[in-house]
Amino acid sequence: MATPEEQAASMIANMPEKTGKPLEDWVAIVAKSGAAKHGEIVKLLKAEHGMTHGFANLVAHKAREAADGGGETDLVASQYAGPKEALRPIYDAIADFVESLGSNAELAPKKSYVSLRRSKQFGLVQPSTRTRVDLGINLKDVAPVGRLESSGGFNAMVSHRIRLESADDVDDEVREWLRIAYENA
Known part of the structure; x- marks a missing residue:
C-alpha cells in the first residue's frame, strides 16, 4: 500500500494529463484568484475548472503551503x-x-x-x-x-x-x- 507521500507524488506526476496543467500552474491560478481558505480553493477548482475533488484538495494544500512561504523545507x-x-x-x-x-x-x-x-x-x-x-x-x-x-x-x-x-x-x-x-x- 502506498504511503500518503507516495500517493501525492503520483497525483502530482499525473496532474498534467488528468487536469491539463502541472501543479505549479494550478498553484499560480489559485494565487491569482485570491482564494485563501482550503474549502474556498477546492470549491473554486471544482466549479470553475472542473477538477475532481482529490486533485482540488491536493492543489489546495500545495497552494496554501506556497502562500505560507514554502513547504517541507520551511x-x-x-x-x-x-x-x-x-x-x-x-x-x-x-x-x-x-x-x-x-x-x-x-x-x-x-x-x-x-x-x-x-x-x-x-x-x-x-x-x-x-x-x-x-x-x-x-x-x-x-x-x-x-x-x-x-x-x-x-x-x-x-x-x-x-x-x-x-x-x-x-x-x-x-x-x-x-x-x-x-x-x-
Missing part, C-alpha cells in the same frame, strides 16, 4: 527557529547520514518532527526541548541499553528513543542504530 526551518535554532546542527547531522544510506531514504517533514522513511517509517527526528533533539527509531527485538532507551511515552510510532544534545552525539553508535533501522524498513 517545516524544518520552523522547527529549529527561535530558541531551538542551536539544535539545527543535530538535525543536519542526522539528515546527512540518512541521505547517505541510499537513494530510497526519505526525509518527510511534518509540523513538529521529520519522519525518516524507506518503504516505511524507520525513525523520526524531533526537537523536543530547547536543549535536546529526540531521535526515535524502530528497532524491533532490540533491548534498550545505555542511550538507546525504550520510547515509552515519547512516540508510539517508534520503539526506541535517543536523546541528543549536540551534533557530536550523532556518533558511530547512533549511526549504526539508524543504519539497522533503515535496513529493516
Whole structure:
C-alpha cells in the first residue's frame, strides 16, 4: 500500500494529463484568484475548472503551503527557529547520514518532527526541548541499553528513543542504530 507521500507524488506526476496543467500552474491560478481558505480553493477548482475533488484538495494544500512561504523545507526551518535554532546542527547531522544510506531514504517533514522513511517509517527526528533533539527509531527485538532507551511515552510510532544534545552525539553508535533501522524498513 502506498504511503500518503507516495500517493501525492503520483497525483502530482499525473496532474498534467488528468487536469491539463502541472501543479505549479494550478498553484499560480489559485494565487491569482485570491482564494485563501482550503474549502474556498477546492470549491473554486471544482466549479470553475472542473477538477475532481482529490486533485482540488491536493492543489489546495500545495497552494496554501506556497502562500505560507514554502513547504517541507520551511517545516524544518520552523522547527529549529527561535530558541531551538542551536539544535539545527543535530538535525543536519542526522539528515546527512540518512541521505547517505541510499537513494530510497526519505526525509518527510511534518509540523513538529521529520519522519525518516524507506518503504516505511524507520525513525523520526524531533526537537523536543530547547536543549535536546529526540531521535526515535524502530528497532524491533532490540533491548534498550545505555542511550538507546525504550520510547515509552515519547512516540508510539517508534520503539526506541535517543536523546541528543549536540551534533557530536550523532556518533558511530547512533549511526549504526539508524543504519539497522533503515535496513529493516
